[in-house]
Amino acid sequence: MTVPLTVTLGDPDGLLLRPWTAQDAQALLAVAGDPELRARLLTLKVADRADADRWLQAQRHGWEQGVRFSFAVLTGDRLAGQVVLKRPDPASDTGEVGYWTAAAARGQGVASRAAELLTDWALSAHALRRLELYHAVDNSASCRVAQKAGYPLEAELPPQPRWPDPGHLHVRER
Secondary structure, three states, rough: OOOOOOEEOOOOOOOEEEEOOHHEEEEEEHHHOOOOHHHHHOOOOOOOOOHHHHHHHHHHHHHHOOEEEEEEEEEEEEEEEEEEOOOOOOOOEEEEEEEEEHHHHHHOOHHHHHHHHHHHHHHHOOOOOOEEOOOOOOOHHHHHHHHHHOOEEEEEEOOOOOOOOOOOOEEEEE
């Protein structure tokens, strides 16, 4: 399923979700150096402009392949984070939601609002039945975000190759 790169989602409080563009490289570089993001995220390894360009191209490629719909989360004109719908098997009626928040936007409800917007879009535009959200057990902020976005805790998971630490699985059903 190819979804156009023109999808934008927003809320009345000014939160905007839009596909990443090449023009986001500098803002991405500015937030990617945050030590907390570096410690928690395995997929955001951006140390210089070339890394940022590669990461942004990977986000675009995910849209083109219909397997990863990554949005830049903006408050006003400031990059506040990312939210993503992952569909490794586009034929499946299950997807995975992920997110991260820039240091300057943490504690403001940005991640939970972005996850809610993405969830509504994913359930309607992609006709999904189930959305899964994973985070490390010791990430209490992500646990609060998941619950606030309507994802109750379903299970605690042991470490796995994909997740080296114990994790929580939160699920939202249609």
